[in-house]
Each structure stands twice: as C-alpha cells, then as structure tokens.
Amino acid sequence: MPTPALAIVPLSRDDLPVDTVELARFMIGKYLVHDTPDGRTSGRVVETEAYPPGDAASHAFKGRRPHNGSMYLARGHAYVRLTYGLSYMLNMSAEAVDVGAGILFRAIEPLEGLPLMEARRPGVGLRDLARGPGRLTMALGIGQSFDGRDLCAGQGLWIGAIETAPMPVGVTTRIGLSRxxxxxxxFFMPDSAFVSGPRKLLESF
Structure with a gap:
C-alpha cells in the first residue's frame, strides 16, 4: 500500500464529546478513512447531522430494535442503514452505552484514494464523488457489514484528525425530514464546495 499523503491521527473515544449535538459539530473538519488491501480512501468531513436522544426523526426514537442496536453502543461506533432500499448511510453512535443517538455523515471532501473512489462511482466528477450520504458510502466502499464497527479503533474504517486552527461551522435545519x-x-463547512443540499448559513462561529 502506498504511503498515505496525509498525517491523519486516529481519534480515540475520549476525544469525542459525550453529547450528540456537540459531536456533530466537532466532526466538521475531521477525517473519515477506509484502509483496504486495495489502498486507502479518505476525506475531510464537511457536513453532518445530529439525531439526539428523544428526537422524533431519529431511528432510535421508538426504542432499541434489531436494526438499530449500533446506535446504543458507546459513542464512536458505526451505524449503517440502508435507506429507501437504495443507499447505505453511515452514522456514528453519539452518547453513552444504552443511550440511542447518532450523527449522520452527510458529505466529505475526497482527498486520498481518488482512483478507488472513481472506480466505485464511474463517470462522476470530483465534487460529486461523496457529496451526499449515499454517495459518501459508495465512494468509501461502505456497506451493511460495517454496522457496529468501532470507528475509534484506528484500522479498517476509522475517524481521525489533523491538527489545524479552529474553523467556522455553519448551522442549518436538517434535510429531507418530515419530523x-x-x-x-x-452542521457544515461554509466554504466547502463539497457540502450537499441547501447552504443557507444560520449561524457561524
């Protein structure tokens, strides 16, 4: 495997805020990495959504079920769900054990492994490789088998960071919901061309 161009440091569980909304904001500017025998694909997280405890739009709202058990794991575990029978979406558990909540990774800026991403999404331009939650999972090669994976393990599919100065974070209402x-x-990176959906900025700091 070629030496990665980016010095991404894995995030530990202790690095993650124990609050769904804070975690969704915290993950803007962090990195999603997928290491496989074929090579590494990675991208900078530019858009997330929070689904806190008690949220009627959350998959955990009606309690623990066989399909949503990963939302009840300690923060930092993958929750992968097939939506509308078409696209997998990557979420991450966001609270303490047995508290059902999560954040949705909506978009990344593709950085490493572009040929692999392009092979998974042939004919798609760079901007649209992972701009949207279903596109993101396709570009990174994520499917149902990743449900429950520990994203803080620093191997396989994992989350990481590069030390940088604090950046502005935009805030809007969530997309495509009825509740x-x-x-x-x-939450999103205001200056990024890789953010999906409406970009109206309600708050920035």
Missing amino acids: ETDRPLR
Missing part, C-alpha cells in the same frame, strides 16, 4: 424539521442540527 422535527425546524431544529438547527445540520
């Missing part, structure tokens, strides 16, 4: 539609729980 809890007025809550400002979508």
Whole structure:
C-alpha cells in the first residue's frame, strides 16, 4: 500500500464529546478513512447531522430494535442503514452505552484514494464523488457489514484528525425530514464546495 499523503491521527473515544449535538459539530473538519488491501480512501468531513436522544426523526426514537442496536453502543461506533432500499448511510453512535443517538455523515471532501473512489462511482466528477450520504458510502466502499464497527479503533474504517486552527461551522435545519424539521442540527463547512443540499448559513462561529 502506498504511503498515505496525509498525517491523519486516529481519534480515540475520549476525544469525542459525550453529547450528540456537540459531536456533530466537532466532526466538521475531521477525517473519515477506509484502509483496504486495495489502498486507502479518505476525506475531510464537511457536513453532518445530529439525531439526539428523544428526537422524533431519529431511528432510535421508538426504542432499541434489531436494526438499530449500533446506535446504543458507546459513542464512536458505526451505524449503517440502508435507506429507501437504495443507499447505505453511515452514522456514528453519539452518547453513552444504552443511550440511542447518532450523527449522520452527510458529505466529505475526497482527498486520498481518488482512483478507488472513481472506480466505485464511474463517470462522476470530483465534487460529486461523496457529496451526499449515499454517495459518501459508495465512494468509501461502505456497506451493511460495517454496522457496529468501532470507528475509534484506528484500522479498517476509522475517524481521525489533523491538527489545524479552529474553523467556522455553519448551522442549518436538517434535510429531507418530515419530523422535527425546524431544529438547527445540520452542521457544515461554509466554504466547502463539497457540502450537499441547501447552504443557507444560520449561524457561524
């Protein structure tokens, strides 16, 4: 495997805020990495959504079920769900053990392994390789088998960071929901061309 161009440091569970909304904001500017025998694909997280405890739009709202058990794991575990029978979406558990909550990774800026991503999404330009949650999982090669994976393990599929100065974070309401539609729980990198959906900036700091 070629030496990665980016010095991404794995994030430990202790690095992650124990609060869903704070975690969704915290992950903007961090990195998603997938190491495989074929090579590494990675990208900078530019858009997330929070689904905190008690949220009627959350998959955990009606309690623990066989399909959503990963949302009840300690923060930092993958929750992968097939949506509308078409696209897998990558979420991450966000609270203490047995508290059902998560954040959705909506978009990344592709950085490493572009030929691999392009092979998984042939004919798609760089901007759209992973701009949207279903595109993201396709570009990174993520499917149902990743449900429950520890994203803090630093291997396989994992989350990481590069030390940088704090950056502005935009906040809007979430996209494509029929419940809890007025809550400002979508976070994004304001200057990124890789953000999906509406870009109206409600708050930045």
